[in-house]
Amino acid sequence: MIRILIADDEPMVRAGISAVLAADPDLRVVAQAADGREAVDLVQRHRPDVAVLDVRMPGTGGIEAAAEIRRTVPGTGVVMLTTFGEDEYILRSLSEGAAGFLIKSGEPEELIAGVRAVAEGAAYLSPRVAARVVAHLAADGAGARASRRSAARARVEALTARERDVLGCLGSGLSNGQIARRLGLAEGTVKAHVSSILARLGVDNRAAAAVTAHEAGIVPGLTGLPSPAARRPHEDR
Template identity: 80%
Template sequence: MPSRREPAELPVIRVLVADDEAMIRAGVRAVLATDPAIDVVAEAADGRDAVELVRRHRPQVAVLDVRMPVMGGIEAAEEIRRTVPETGVVMLTTFGEDDYILRALGGGAAGFLIKSGEPEELIAGVRAVAEGAAYLSPKVAARVVAHLAAGGAGAAAGRRGAARERVAALTAREREVLAFLGGGLSNGQIARRLHVVEGTVKAHVSSILARLGVDNRAAAAVVAHEAGVVTPPPPEPKREA
């Protein structure tokens, strides 16, 4: 009789990794390999190859460096979201690339991670995006909000005030869902926290995006961070070795 912990029974998340530096790709692969439910199925050294490999392998998640030759990560993300919309995109960035992060928000990327961040954040980001959630690492969220507020104290206060006004226009339940969304929770996780069915959460998320005037969950998460209404996710349960 096969063991209940047989690897084949684990739900595997198929991932593509794209970075023009072989050492970075190796590091990302090594980190993801520590999670038995994640399988790196392809690697690319430039954006164009990344798009072609996504079309060929159909991974659940593509992890893309922002800066790559031939086709940059943002352009690759836009093309992936246009041609293979079922593949979620996680962008790898470094400090000082705030403009790229803001551009990627409009391109449909759902996750943003700092290369120098903790390995656990990479796994958490891949898992969240695979489940249909948005994931902003705490450092990325802080950088985005700081960048948006760079116009000075008055502009920063104005943006925070505007974000709070937009959030205040939501229903009480929508504000609760937005807070969880900003914390990187998937629809299923939010449903379990609120003790409702997942379809109800999906309806709330659609309404939130429309009311906030944003195109995707990651952009809504930025609004949640600006408004200061983020609810952190629960700790991940420890997996047996």
């Protein structure tokens, strides 16, 4: 059973989120909050697996709450909800430790998939959010964009070829189990690779690593580093 806290200042929104999550028998809402401060207090009390936070709430907002939750209750994954177009919040949320980011107007199935993914330790960006992240990064000036892309690629080049494979999968929002099946690895091996990737990239969560993957252009479907097929045999460990 995945235990969930919901935080939104609008009662009707909280009711709607609860109704969507109730459709999955493996999900259970254990607490609801009307603002970020209350959300932090309830997370510390109930220790849910996932906290679903609205980005903008009166008083302590979702981003500030996410940072405190990740600092004080690191076992609770954070999923952020926002309205379409609030791009400036996406990268801020990810930098504060949020593992998932969803648009409120998205499909109900995305909310369930996002909560499940974050509960399993994966990062989850809804397809629309992932597209907005890439568009936001691409919208910067050519110099800043090239500098950031160059820095990301340099950091990624420090990884082994297999770690780059795993990072590309992280950028696609896959869980350890899904990565293991896609790459034909044991799940424990994937977990070890993920830990190494986070340490080598100097980031503290999978979502931040996923952003680096997008910046470096190694997410499947994007132009990036040389194909994994070109790796040397000793790099496949």
